[in-house]
Amino acid sequence: MVAPSFDPTHTVRFDLPQGSVRAGQDGDPVLLIPCAALDDLVLSAPTEAVEAMGRALGSAIGRRAAARLGDPNSASIEAFITQLAGEGAVAGLGVLSIERWGRALVVVIEKSPLVGTLLAPLVASAIEAAFGRKVWSALLSRDEHAARVLVASEGAVERAREALASGMAWGQALAMLHGGKQ
């Protein structure tokens, strides 16, 4: 089996005469902004606006990752995460990886400059854009090193949020979601 790889060639194009930056094969225009400015915006904006922004960022990344795979539905876990992590690295999101806790899918983002409230909708939107399916996400944990985002059904995400709000550890919340199933 050929190890999956990410080809970053011409992923980002800087058109200096036009004063623009473009990303991906479709040449989507992107903007380089300081992270501090984005943080100020997230802190002052309402929750819905922050979630909309995160979903917008994730949608672009997921769509470009799916374009690299050709048929995302047949892609292995390693192949998909390789392309998704590549596109996320080009966008400066950090290091993306996947953890499987039983049947639960958890996306891990390390060294990300984004706050957790942006990362949770970003991950869900990226998967939705790649596979054309509605998914839900919840921020399990966030520290200075990594953030963990659960991708699951609406009900599971709601139960996980309630468990975390009650003080339950995120590992126990994941175990609670399984309810005896493995």
Next chain:
Amino acid sequence: MTAGRTIARLEALLARVRARAAEPRAARGAQPASFVPDRPVEAAGEEDDQPTLPPPSIVYSSALSPEGRERPAATAVAAPPESDGAPEIERVREEEVEEEAPVSSRRPVVPEPEERLAELAFGAEEPSPPRHTPPPESGRLPAAPAAQFEASGGTNADAEQPAIELAPEAIRGPLASGAQVVDVIGAAQRFAPSSFVELLDASLAL
């Protein structure tokens, strides 16, 4: 006194004793008998106005010892008559009654009866120290002869012996390297998705 005279006197005494032993007891009780005072005779201060009587011929054993200490009531009996037949009172020995020595007494303290019986039966194990020993004399005590001290903590005799070199002695338990330590409880995850979509479906099914 010659030996013959002594023998004669002893034989006379023996004869009197035998004669008195043969007499009935009632007859002997009629004699001027012994008198045992309940308490010592008080001083004659209260009887100063009474006429002085001649001392009786009965010898009382005084309730006061020559040293002035009290003694229990003694018994005085009539002494055997002299050769002239006059009634005489014979002083008999006081019945010795063992008593506890007073605290201030200088008499030696005898051991307890049980201890004495044990000593008679089994013999004394070791000589018991004197009960009353003189108090220690005041003043400086003579110092004990100082033993020579060396840095090694021993005497000169010890230092002459060759030094013993100490070495650690390691003691380890017999642990087999091939022991099966790991004991896995439970089964490995049976869910092994082959594609990302399969994993996504499983997570959405939670």
